[in-house]
Amino acid sequence: EKYRHTSAPMPRKHRLLAIMQPLQEDNVRQSGPRVWNAALAISTMVMLAGFFAVFYVNAGTEISSVGLKGLPMQHIYIVRHGDKYSSYPDCPQKGDAPCFDEPSMGDNAPLTPCGIRQAQHVAEWLRDKDIRHVVASPYARTMQTALPIAKVFHETLKVEYLLSEAMQSEGPHREFNIDDPAPTAAQLQEAHSLWDLHYGSPPIKTPENHSMYIRRVPEAAVDLRARFEPSTGNVVFVTHATPSFSVAYGLCHGSDGDDASLEQFVRHQKPIGPGGVIEIVKAPDGSCQELKQTNNVGLEVGCGATEPFKCDFDDFPSWYWSHSLGKGPGLCQ
Numbered sequence: 001e002k003y004r005h006t007s008a009p010m011p012r013k014h015r016l017l018a019i020m021q022p023l024q025e026d027n028v029r030q031s032g033p034r035v036w037n038a039a040l041a042i043s044t045m046v047m048l049a050g051f052f053a054v055f056y057v058n059a060g061t062e063i064s065s066v067g068l069k070g071l072p073m074q075h076i077y078i079v080r081h082g083d084k085y086s087s088y089p090d091c092p093q094k095g096d097a098p099c100f101d102e103p104s105m106g107d108n109a110p111l112t113p114c115g116i117r118q119a120q121h122v123a124e125w126l127r128d129k130d131i132r133h134v135v136a137s138p139y140a141r142t143m144q145t146a147l148p149i150a151k152v153f154h155e156t157l158k159v160e161y162l163l164s165e166a167m168q169s170e171g172p173h174r175e176f177n178i179d180d181p182a183p184t185a186a187q188l189q190e191a192h193s194l195w196d197l198h199y200g201s202p203p204i205k206t207p208e209n210h211s212m213y214i215r216r217v218p219e220a221a222v223d224l225r226a227r228f229e230p231s232t233g234n235v236v237f238v239t240h241a242t243p244s245f246s247v248a249y250g251l252c253h254g255s256d257g258d259d260a261s262l263e264q265f266v267r268h269q270k271p272i273g274p275g276g277v278i279e280i281v282k283a284p285d286g287s288c289q290e291l292k293q294t295n296n297v298g299l300e301v302g303c304g305a306t307e308p309f310k311c312d313f314d315d316f317p318s319w320y321w322s323h324s325l326g327k328g329p330g331l332c333q
Contacts, residue, residue: 076236076281077235079237080239081145083112084111085100088112088305090102098114098305104177105173107170107172108140110140110141115304119144123152124152125297131236133233133234134155135237137161137238140188146236147187149238157195161201163220163243168207169206217246220247222254230286245266245269249321270296272310273296274299274306275299276308
């Protein structure tokens, strides 16, 4: 059927036929059936190309998990540990409330019963996120927070010292502390059974001051980007309040960031609470597509004494990453 001219715009199908038909008829007269078949094939390809072009324009905004080349986007979830014993008064304390046994726990305070619940809540929140790697700081509270996530996804635990707590006098005190509360000891035993023996990570230098920490976090960003490229799948990094911001900024801006981008990031981001999550979306080529606002998932449980934390930019400009203003008033010490 030939298209008749009217004042209405010519439909796409008829426009294609109107273009191809004279070519097809002319080629048939000159070259016979073989040319007709070639012209028909070209016509079909043009129509299919038009269809897929329209499909991708209409559907592209809905396929947020797929990159331009059809490869999956990578989602990185940076998780702060749950409620910890060092947020409570020193032992002994009257009643059944948690208390901090500093001589036994040192700088390696484990999760409280509330923190264990928060960790499980975060694991359930992540359940549909297709996590392929669970990477944790070597501290008890981060290992305990990572444990239910690893169990949900049947993954091993990769222990990464570059995710360690910031500015500590030593590494984790009594990494497997048999004097910890019974639930902690049981969870550390489970973590021991899931330990990824093929993942190596050397300890960081201690005692760590602020200058050493600011040198550590760019190293962490480079190392983590290299180990967990987008092609390796979605990743969870379980760490502490200060490193969570440093790692998030480093994974997105570590190679091209400047004073302005650091200031904008710190001012914009909300404090991260126990069980809080910062999500990063990366394209298949490794470029950072989105650095999302802090999502304090763990606070939904409604318990605990560990507060959300953020060092305000004006209080200490280089708290999370090197900045030309240095320490400023240094109020986050």
